[in-house]
Amino acid sequence: MEKSQIIECLREFGLSMNEAKSYFALTKLGHGTTGQIAKEARIHNSKSYEAINGLLSKGFTSYQIKGKIKVFYALEPGVLGEKLLEREKKIKNSISELKKIYTSTPVKQGIYAYEKVEGVKSIFKHLLSVMHGDSECLILAGRSLNLKMEGFLVDFHKKRAKKGVNAKIIHCLPNLEYGRIREQLAHTKVRYVEEYIPASINIYGDYVAIMASADDPVGVLIRSKEISDSFREYFNIVWKNALSPNKVK
Secondary structure: HHHHHHHHHHHOOOHHHHHHHHHHHEEEEEEEOOOHHHHHHHOOHHHHHHHHHHHOOOOOOOEEEEEEEEEEEOOOOOOHHHHHHHHHHHHHHHHHHHHOOOOOOOOOOEEEEHHHHHHHHHHHHHHHOOOOOOOEEEEEEEHHHHHHHHHHHHHHHHHHHHHOOOEEEEHHHHHHHHHHHHOOOOOOOEEEEOEEEEOOEEOEEEEEEEEEOOOOOEEEEOHHHHHHHHHHHHHHHHHHEEEEEHHHH
């Protein structure tokens, strides 16, 4: 697993980006001062103080005072599993309570905005929930989203393929390494274009999802048969002129 994927997993424990980077750095160092942690994590010293205090308050680190200097120690990584089990238990209990009061409201025709990593993830989860075996989704894969969320996206495609949902995916050539991974999956066809694709566009059923990522991912989900049909027609034009895998070196 790459460092960026580990950092992203740590953020799912409620850590900020700098906190996750600092915990990763401290785990690698074994122990260290604020300055040493900042250097290893490649963050500014002022941000490191804030991140370390956050880790202390969340129970991810402890410290000893040696002379007049605080030396910090990371929580033993195995304990994260225990924290995860506790978190899952709380989530399951919360879900049970929420189900008792939830009033189902389907996604109506319109435009819905999603922010941050978790918001964009919910779009992909929605695709899995509404699509069935032998249905088809069309994907223009934007590079920025692959760089930010590749671990999640690979897992999504594995679940999609297992469910029998067919996919046609167009990657730009800078995304070749990601496209090759998807070529190996069942129910998946991949082609390539030379032009850079900045934003991701997923077309499925009556839905069009447009997503991109700079610092934080953001997405828009549109439910409209007319719009989805238009995007589907556009995708098919691009697909027809795209390069098949055997024509890409």
